[in-house]
Amino acid sequence: MLRKTECMVDQIAALCGGDTTARLLAEAALSRAQVLDGLNAFVALDAVKVLAAADASDARRAVGTTLGPLDGIPIAVKDNYLTRDYPTTACSNALPLEPPGVDATLVARLREAGAVIFGKTNMHEWAYGATNTTSSFGPTCNPHNLSHITGGSSGGSAASVAGGIVTAALGSDTGGSIRIPASACGIYGFKPTYGRASRHGVLPLSWSLDAPGPLAASLDDIAVLLSCLLGEDPGDAATRGSRPFQPVAAFSRTARLVNLTGPGLERSDEVDAAVTAALQSARGCAVETRELPGMRRFFGAWETILHCEATAYHQPRLAAQAVGFSAVTRAHLEAGQYLSAQELLRAQQVRAEFCALLASGLGDWDALVLPTLPVPAPAIDSDWQEFGGRRVSTQDSMTWFCWLGNLAGLPAVTLPCGLSSTGLPIGIMLMGRPGQDETLLQIAKLIDTAVSQAE
């Protein structure tokens, strides 16, 4: 099933050097997508459209008018991004949307940089869940073991990269939906600072938590993608004043990492061992371990905000066509109607407290460290996970650490740092200070280099 995937920057170099063509890349990706059909990673993929876009790229390159760094690169798109040439369903049966004829801003930015939009990927219904087992197109399978989940909600995007079909894909992240499947599938995922990437044309889950971003085969790929994606967009008020991604020089001083622990942050022994080993082998990092108190309150705040905002967005659709939602999504949305304004305000206040705690209650850190997931990718039919003395639902085990980054709006990245005893990937997560996406990526490289050398 698996092979060492090439990176997007390799593809870019090969295209620039004349060693391949967009047509060849597209054909290879289409062929591999067919071979890996069992992953159920794609919900829409039209070879005619893909090859036409690839040919157009080759024609541009032939006359020296390439559009940007991504010209000719196949990139998959999660099915909650509007795309002018594919339907967008959010993998839900509720009022399937016809092709609306417009691109989400980030899809448009990929096209402006020359990318070949490579179909729409499977996701957890409306992104309201993190297992990718609830989808109108059926569950997505993990390329490392087809009987295990990809995690979600950007599971199809992660599987398409981890399976070596494409080197990059777009996802969206409200409580970890980029990082969770990236970690479970052994690839790289980056959730930008809230408000640095436009959500215009991305179907919302929870507008104060949602952050779209890339999944890819390497950190260098992530850097290229962020350079194309980030920055202000009149279509998303949250991006007002947001800077484009401007790569910074490698760290010249020691990076200060805070390794977070405490009740609510438990993880399995093998996950802990892999993360610890990665931290210990990284050069140029000073790692301090600190307990983060109050996790139960902070998690409650994230859940309350998520449920309230999701219900507010879906209310009209729920009233008009409740049967279109899966039972579990419908139950979430209906429950959201009974939360009071007082509960929401308390959650918003606790959120502010959490941001203040991370900003100034943990010393002078450059990055916060956690595993991305407390366990390797669970089996598709397992409803519960046990780790560190805890027994939690598989759903809750997926968002176990990741929601912290959304509640505080921090940039966050996951990178592979080992394999479990059963051969499933383990990921390490780094979170940066708001707006410091560039610095975060440099610190991630320190860890990534250490992990690669240890392999």
Next chain:
Amino acid sequence: MLRKTECMVDQIAALCGGDTTARLLAEAALSRAQVLDGLNAFVALDAVKVLAAADASDARRAVGTTLGPLDGIPIAVKDNYLTRDYPTTACSNALPLEPPGVDATLVARLREAGAVIFGKTNMHEWAYGATNTTSSFGPTCNPHNLSHITGGSSGGSAASVAGGIVTAALGSDTGGSIRIPASACGIYGFKPTYGRASRHGVLPLSWSLDAPGPLAASLDDIAVLLSCLLGEDPGDAATRGSRPFQPVAAFSRTARLVNLTGPGLERSDEVDAAVTAALQSARGCAVETRELPGMRRFFGAWETILHCEATAYHQPRLAAQAVGFSAVTRAHLEAGQYLSAQELLRAQQVRAEFCALLASGLGDWDALVLPTLPVPAPAIDSDWQEFGGRRVSTQDSMTWFCWLGNLAGLPAVTLPCGLSSTGLPIGIMLMGRPGQDETLLQIAKLIDTAVSQAE
């Protein structure tokens, strides 16, 4: 009852020129407070403390170690600001607070600039109302006519300045509580941009709407006070990144004013005539009249946010000692418990829409113009007001225009622009762009000059 009050800047000049002393200013203020006891403007005023502070100021001045521009100036403080030497009750019987031994940040800043804190002023109970008739100390009376209200909730502060007791006072403004009584009493009031003045130590009403600020006898006084008050404070997260007040040069180009009208913005004929005359006589201003649509929705959003946040703050006190609240305040707070998270989220979304409309839906304006109140100060026993085809409660007539500035977080200033047929003051309100408090004050001066010359 009334005399032409001197301004604070006159007092400052007299102190600096040796023409008066802090002791003389304090004695005059104490004496006038006694004479005007019928205003019920003060709820705590200790002559011993006032005179000691004045003597300390004179001693500093004698040896050339004055603290700042306000050294020796008596300034009254609304009873919802914590003060180290007076109790703070918010004019409520609910759990009266003992002197907590600390100053609100703005009180501390006044003291650091040398001000003589001149007692605590009467206010609408917990600032949850705009008439100043609901107070554990009884209603405040308008210096222009004792049988009329001052408006509120900073009614005591306004009466103390309008009565000529002090030249300046602190107030707080959630839906107009600085501007309403300033207008009703014929003085100047300034609500800074949300987040430019610290609320640390000011008992909250609605934390996303509350803005503390000054009431004074002239715009020059306001400028001196803002220079002492505005800027960042670690005690109030909303002030993060907030600039101190930095006076700007007078307008060299034409100021673009937008005079707002439309359903929901009705006013009485004589108020409209006074505002129109002030605008017509102002030099250096281009005035355009525009209709502001959707007032009912926007007002509903302000009310929902206000009620939800006020209830959230008072919930524990209400549970412990409901009888301590007046019936009307208690009814408001209890009702706030039944608003749903969905209603609050909708209000927060409508608020964002309102901010966007003002920011970019009304052209390229420097200030928005409205009357401060639709009617002159109502009689104390009048429950309803009729104007422009409307019949609204006296309470709603007070916040009629002012809440707009709080919902959008804009800086807003009121200045006197005439007298009614019954000799009661009429005020004009200008609102600036967020953060442009300095520019707003310059535009206000253009109107103020025109009004003074017309008199």
